[in-house]
Amino acid sequence: MEKLIVIGGGAAGMTAASWARRLKPNMDIIVFEATRMVSHAPCGIPYYTEGLFNDENLFMTYTPEYFKEKRKIDVKINTRVVEVNLKDRNIVIFENLEKKKYEFDYLVLSMGARPKRIDSEGEKILYVHHPADATQIRNELWSSSRIAIIGGGILGIEMAEALQARGKKVILIHRGKYLLNRMLDEDMGKIVTEKVMSEVEVKLNESLVEIKNGGKLIITDKGKYEVDATVVAIGVEPNIDVVKGQIKIGETGAIWVDDHMRTSVPNVYAAGDAAESVNIITKKPDWIPFAPVANKMGFVAGNNIGGKEVVFPGVVGTVITKFKEYIIGKTGLTENEARRYGIKTVSAIVRHKTRARYYPGGKDIIVKLIAEENSMRIIGAQIIGEEEVLGRLNMLAAVVQKGFTAEELFFVETGYVPPVNRVWDVVTLAARKLYTGVGGE
Amino acid sequence: MEKLIVIGGGAAGMTAASWARRLKPNMDIIVFEATRMVSHAPCGIPYYTEGLFNDENLFMTYTPEYFKEKRKIDVKINTRVVEVNLKDRNIVIFENLEKKKYEFDYLVLSMGARPKRIDSEGEKILYVHHPADATQIRNELWSSSRIAIIGGGILGIEMAEALQARGKKVILIHRGKYLLNRMLDEDMGKIVTEKVMSEVEVKLNESLVEIKNGGKLIITDKGKYEVDATVVAIGVEPNIDVVKGQIKIGETGAIWVDDHMRTSVPNVYAAGDAAESVNIITKKPDWIPFAPVANKMGFVAGNNIGGKEVVFPGVVGTVITKFKEYIIGKTGLTENEARRYGIKTVSAIVRHKTRARYYPGGKDIIVKLIAEENSMRIIGAQIIGEEEVLGRLNMLAAVVQKGFTAEELFFVETGYVPPVNRVWDVVTLAARKLYTGVGGE
Ligand SMILES: Cc1cc2nc3c(=O)[nH]c(=O)nc-3n(C[C@H](O)[C@H](O)[C@H](O)COP(=O)(O)OP(=O)(O)OC[C@H]3O[C@@H](n4cnc5c(N)ncnc54)[C@H](O)[C@@H]3O)c2cc1C
Ligand SMILES: Cc1cc2nc3c(=O)[nH]c(=O)nc-3n(C[C@H](O)[C@H](O)[C@H](O)COP(=O)(O)OP(=O)(O)OC[C@H]3O[C@@H](n4cnc5c(N)ncnc54)[C@H](O)[C@@H]3O)c2cc1C
Secondary structure, three states: OOOEEEEOOOHHHHHHHHHHHHHHOEEEEEEEOOOOOOOOOHHHHHHHHHOOOOHHHHHHHHOOHHHHHOOEEEEOOOEEEEEEEOOOOOEEEOOOEEEEEEEEEEEEEEEEEEOOOOOHHHOOOOOOOHHHHHHHHHHHHHHHOEEEEOOOOHHHHHHHHHHOOOOOOEEEEEOOOOOOOOOHHHHHHHHHHHHHHOOEEOOOOOOEEEEHHHHHHHOOOOOOOEOOOEOOOEEEEEEEEHHHOOOOEEOOOOOOOOOEEOOOOOOEEHHHHOOEEOOOOOOEOOOOHHHHHHHHHHHHHHHHHHHHHOOOEOOOOOEEEOOEEEEEEEEOOHHHHHOOOOOEEEEEEEEEEEOOOOOOOOOOOEEEEEEEEEOEEEEEEEEEEOOOOOHHHHHHHHHHHOOOOOOHHHHHOOHHHHHHHHOOHHHHHHHHHHHOOOOOO | OEEEEEEEOOOOHHHHHHHHHHHHHOOEEEOOOOOOOOOOOHHHHHHHOOOOOHHHHHHOOOOOHHHHHHOOOOEEEOOOOEEEEEOEEEEEEEOEEEEEEEEOOOOEEEOOEOOOOOOOOOOEEEEEHHHHHHHHHHHHHHHHEEEEEEEOOOOHHHHHHHHOOOOOOOEEEOOOOOOOOOOOOOOHHHHHHHHHHHHEEEEEEOOEEEEHHHOEEEEOOOOOEOOEEEEEEOOEOOOOHEEEEOOOOOOOEOOOOOOOOOOOHHHHHEEEHHHHHEOOOOOOEEEEHHHHHHHHHHHHHHHHHOOOOOOOOEEEEOEEEEEOEEEEEEEOHHHHHHOOOOOOOEEEEEEOOOOOOOOOOOOOEEEEEEOOOOOOOOEEEEEEOOHHHHHHHHHHHHHHOOEEEHHHHHHOOOOOOOOOOOOOHHHHHHHHHHHHOOOOO
């Protein structure tokens, strides 16, 4: 019987296992997961911290038992893979303090990402990453009143919202000159920054030097802050140590894969945050450690292992986050990124409303579109708004992925009804501004 | 000096005039508008009837004065064009009870649509169509307590919501076996029908025979209803009498145009509800009397008259409406329509939620996708949901317009954050169901 081993029971691993199972009903499938949770969603941690829900089990889409019973997938939780021997085609775990080997025909590497760490150590230095640790971290945070967050990226602002909503005094310390500076261009990022600054204390252009007193004293290049705890949210990196030196690693530091999710080693696949991808616009290696990509990579790996050929088209880099009333999204390249790749761009920003003038409750929405100058193809978009951001973002992801021109985007036959938009949708207006150079309604 | 005349100052006419002006600063532009309103939005009438706003001027995006002053467009309101002589290249109006001729080099026909009428006449038989009549109709309705609506299409259900919200007793009489039966397939239409039936009295499969007592007695093939007033909402037709016999009329009854919005007569353009279009999927004539199409046709006509060549790509038929909490949209072909065109289809329906399991306030959302069987290209979509319908609908309009396959749609890199969707977006799941045959998360 063919043996499939999956390392890491997150989104990518469980999706891969599930699709392999569907296509090969008799395959022997084992998932090793270091924690007690599988098919979990770390994305919920900020909202759990905020206290919007209290049942830890809700982090899991399906339980280990469900996978065992319904999908005949042998899920071994609380079991860390400590060695991978790709030459000998086995992996090693500890079972009752003894090393135990498992052989595989197929292997999926889906160990995810891990938080980047700072040099300082301490009990009150917290990394928000795995749902299995969420309760412990939440307890620490709930018992603190003054909390520093290091890093003004997505996780930083989501945690700032959560902690401020819990009545904590938050100090957000950020190295960049505006928040979300890796996700948004400055024009859009500043709008978010202003909003966040109106709610919590933000220190911009300020770099961490060290953290002392076990997490209670922050020293930056500009000042000192006494707090009760510190959340470090300075980014993530691929969690791939267990295979390092045995497999091709890509430019981004994640495991290199082809468009079938095959690594450089036969019948060894990688998927999710552990795997690298190719950017559809630049055709260059890229790494987009977000859940929808992880799930789809798992789908591709699982199908190919199951014998059904599926090709992953690559990534455009769609990201969405929320701070208070603001939903903030981007897809494709920012102008900053485009510049780095030597792509000449033109862009347009339109601020509009989400409902007809006369319909109550209309909210602001701002769309930035970026096109490649020669072809006028849309290569990126950024949106900030209070409602109906998600669908527009997904629309623009499709547009970027297929290479619509600004003119083609303008002519997309959008729908209109007064309670949910304007007759000229904000996206249509932004496309028109790019395409004709003319703003206004 | 070149002379442009525009007949009808609605969305299409004013957009055409504005773009012609922009490109030809010296052109002599006159718009004739039968009512006192220009660049108006009839779409607001149901919400005005509901009492959500009371300032009639809000129906207009810009006032006649604005066009005169800012855009140097001579807007003649309260001026109906009574004759058009395409051979002699002039139009005729009444000025102080005298006929007066105006000559043109370019003409835009943008008279819009008009409500289909029933045979019976009466003071209490109301047609909801032009914002200029909205106040009068609203007064009639507000002073009535029992109101019949004939027709369970978009306008019928929007008026039902409005009147019920005003505390009126509404009886909605509909010939079809479910509501919105020209917009939705039965599976989706039934969901809307159930919702409407839970709020107002609905009579299905019931045909009007006549209306008596000036609008106060409805006689159908199944019964009699005494009411205080009747709203007739049985559809619209192109308003083109003024040029009939002088110009090519298309199969749909609207004015035939090419993809530049040129009619069969040189330098005579048509745009908006008065004009026919070509369906991008079927390549057959189609008529989509909705505001975004009207505006874009006006844009195309205005640009071409202005000397900048712009091509209208055709229509897919995007429609969106609202009944209470439900936002209901469709784009592309329904299965019913596809069948009529001899297109073999496969379809998938997915019911999902708009937010993560654990995030408060998640709403139901249902997506139906329709693909052409051989190519698996998405040719239609229908959505019913309580939030985030618009953007998804527009996304699917783009998808239909560009001919994405189900697989390509599945691989669109959607964004995910727990407060605004699920990690597998409902659209992604529906695409996956089409593409793999497998449902579930
Ligand atoms: C706090 C937070 C919020 C986020 N919010 C969002 C969001 O809003 N939207 C979004 O799209 N993405 C978000 N992400 C990213 C998203 O969670 C990841 O992209 C996704 O979880 C990746 O799935 P994965 O299966 O590749 O990895 P993971 O979900 O990280 O799963 C990897 C699993 O492998 C296990 N593992 C690792 N090494 C071993 C080993 N040697 N042996 C056994 N098991 C091992 C780990 O315990 C883990 O369970 C967020 C991430 C975090 C941390
Ligand atoms: C009640 C109602 C609700 C609607 N809701 C929506 C919606 O929610 N979403 C949507 O997309 N669409 C909706 N529509 C449709 C939308 O309003 C039309 O598609 C759009 O108005 C068409 O624009 P137009 O410029 O072609 O025609 P119109 O807006 O109808 O303008 C035509 C103008 O021409 C004038 N005119 C006609 N004949 C003459 C003449 N001989 N001389 C001078 N002037 C003349 C008329 O007075 C009118 O002002 C709705 C329509 C109605 C009636």
